[in-house]
Amino acid sequence: DLDFSVLAEASRRYADLGAELASFSHPLLRRLSFVGSYEGGAVPAGKRSFTFRAQVGHADRTLSDADLQAFRQAFLAHLAKCGLEIRG
Numbered sequence: 001d002l003d004f005s006v007l008a009e010a011s012r013r014y015a016d017l018g019a020e021l022a023s024f025s026h027p028l029l030r031r032l033s034f035v036g037s038y039e040g041g042a043v044p045a046g047k048r049s050f051t052f053r054a055q056v057g058h059a060d061r062t063l064s065d066a067d068l069q070a071f072r073q074a075f076l077a078h079l080a081k082c083g084l085e086i087r088g
Contacts, residue, residue: 002072003035005051005087006079010039017050020082028063028071031055049087 008017014034021032035051043049056063056071076086 002054002056002068002075003051004054004075004079005049006084007043007047007049007087008084010046010048012048014050017082017084021052021078024075024078026056026071026074028056028058028067029054030057043087050084 014037018034024032031054033053033055035053037051038049039047054071054075056068058067079086
């Protein structure tokens with residue numbers, strides 16, 4: 001499982017992001033699920049943090065670090081295309 005927390009405008013809701021994220025396709029992706037959202041604290045004003053969990057795997061072998069890095073890079077590129085930035 002890989003968790004990704006992203007920043008979006010506070011007016012956006014999970015339902016708004018769901019369709020955009022559902023368009024992501026990768027051979028290692030088994031499931032993408034919503035974990036939660038958060039405003040306040042270290043999240044900048046006017047922004048909301050959304051956390052998603054990607055379950056990845058391969059039916060025939062154990063994943064390598066290179067597999068995980070390739071998946072992560074592809075997913076981050078998709079997030080950027082959706083106008084989302086990783087919360088750092």
